[in-house]
Amino acid sequence: MTASGGLVVVGASAAGVAAAEGLRHGGYDGPLTLVGGEPHLPYDRPPLSKQLLSGVWERERLRLRAPETYSDLGIELRLGVRATELDMAARRVRLADGTELTYSNLVLATGARARMLPGAQGLTGVYTLRTVEDALALRTALAARPHLLIVGGGFVGAEAAAVARGLGCEVTLVTDQQVPLADAVGAEVGTMLAEVHRERGVRIVTGSPVKEVIAEDGRAVGVLLADGRVLRAQAVLVGIGARPDTDWLTGSGLSLHHGIVCDSLLRAGDAVWAAGDVASWPDPVTGERLRIEHRTNASEQGMTVARNVLAGPSATAFQTVPYVWSDQYDLKIQIYGGTRGADAVHIVEGSLKQRAFTAVYVRDGYVTAALGVGMIRQLRALRRLLTTRTPWDQARTSLPVTA
Template sequence: MSRHIVVVGAGAAGLTVAQELRHLGYEDALTLVGGEDHPPYDRPPLSKRFLAGEATAEHLHLAGPDDLERLDATVHRGRRAVAADLGARTVTLAGGAVLPYSDLVVATGVTPRTLPGTAGLPGALTLKTLDDARALNARLRPGQRLVVVGGGFLGTETAWTALALGCRVTLVTPTPTVLPGLGGRVGSLAGERLAAAGATVLTHVAVDTVRKGDGLPRGGEIDVLLDDGTRLPAETVLVAIGSRPDTEWLSGTGLDLTDGVRCDATGRAAPGVHACGDAAAWYQPPTGRHLRLEHRMHAGDQARAVAADLMGGHRELDRVPFFWTDQGPNKIVVHGLITPDAEFEAHETDTGHDRFTGIYRTDGQVCAVLGWNDPRGAMGLRRALLTGPVAPASGGSRQVVAASG
């Protein structure tokens, strides 16, 4: 009996599933559904090289026209999935088209969180898609005032890019430091470097209101009001306060959608349904908990494991997650999972070259290693120290904030 595998989500995870299926010898019908009207592309460069004008959309493509033709798949671009019927094994797309499937792969990723009052407000933007990046790039001109709300990886990376483009940047975060997921010492250093480059970094403060500005002299198109009474006039506001799994279209299917699609250790969420990438929370046998990671490398690893499972095989996930972030001239790489209560200690420091490595420990056990401008040093620590499964924080599930890699 012939099969029809439908992959919903045409980003890195979804495309990798489709490509790996063909690589493993799958010859039956294959459909790839993408909500954006673009060929599959890589997202990490959006806040950096693409936003800075150093890379074109074509540079971001994960597959060229010839690659997609060899994939021999039906590709629906600009068509979001709006519903699924697991009993009938169908997916409904916007516009009413119904796709039958033998196997469904959910790879829809995440949707940016927004602030109240920003919907439809000109100049108040999020950054998730290629179109988002184009809209933001059009506004980042020398002298323009940009307020970045959120001190995570996306917010800080965009702040660095905007500074390089000559913008006046203010970054606002309620946390004690930027990059709180890396701990206080590394986050403080990252914030100091961002401030030294010219950004105004406001910590321990939250946004109360975002509203249309008066546009008068010294005013702005947008006013950002903080909870300490400060008013920040700006031409552009980037809301970078995290994201949520894009799984609303699966409501009512019976799937467990607790912080993403909950899956077993192979990516299976239900009979005939797998999930991978940012929207998937996979069970971790060593810890007995589910883990959802918004990491580019992890998405590809999961996608290959899903394809193997669909073909009746098995592929082990890398038990040591890896990601990186470019903070202006500084590259930070991390292997492992940094738990909220982890303690950081510097391992080797080269002040002359602005380079160091460090180790994170939870309850005395190494949970992650870091390299600041020293990816080789971090890899060496990984090999020496991270030899077994990495346990997430206590609790039923664990989500790690999005990073570039």
């Protein structure tokens, strides 16, 4: 069965919802279909490793919009069915149930999938944190207060470690880095955060990647490190990042390289656009190709795609100052910009010792990011340095730099 043409959004994500809403609010009054592979109404993902995992929230609170919003806006929902094939020549998307949707414009907002360790698929006691089912399954497991072993030293792993310790679980965090979170926040800030976790009872094992998950009778009982060490546990959380959900687009004619390759307008092909975790685009300021897995970026790109679809030749390049946050124990870490690849980090106010500070990150002489722990107002004042490529020598003259 083939549905009549209209505008189709594949991916019932933050980016997909923002695009669909933006199209309606921008004046598009034609058929509009939102396709989602999960059976739930679109929901927010950041709380999965925070409020939902801890039990502070229940799943209904994660909904991005009330159920009636979609009918009020005339958005047809096709949930619980994945897109399986794109035919750009025919402007047609095939779904897993055999139906086909033709489109006048197509927005791809399929996000990313959690990476898994080789051989760990299908084992009982191995968890990821990418979907609401993932979070609820891990929450159920943590209620028994197991020894949780977390593979990966990123934000998801660190947040899950904080929640698990709060629930009374023994926690071991394993990372191939020398300092957890160092690639995201730098060695100095990463060391401070590691100290916080150790003080709360988390065992941190660094410098050796996990080779494989060890299982007995189909259940995970620990991991084998590349250096030969065996770490035992009763549950294993794999938090080693995500990969763009683009497998179904192979052979479609779209350029796929670390995501869906777009131009600065977020256009990926003839009448095809991409937004959110799956989109790769050139930053108009630096020319660097970016793909950002941040919640705010997803919404901003969804709204930009909606505007550009409706703008025609007046479409404008997408430009943003990325923003991400992390809650770990009583600390709120917030970041504007891109910290990765920085060759210098300067503390602006406060101190690492106080665990309340702001810092700026510099790469090749330019300010690329600002990070704050417990200093929300002061951090927002630093955001202005990131709207243009501000040289560090220029920025430091107006900042109370302490280190």
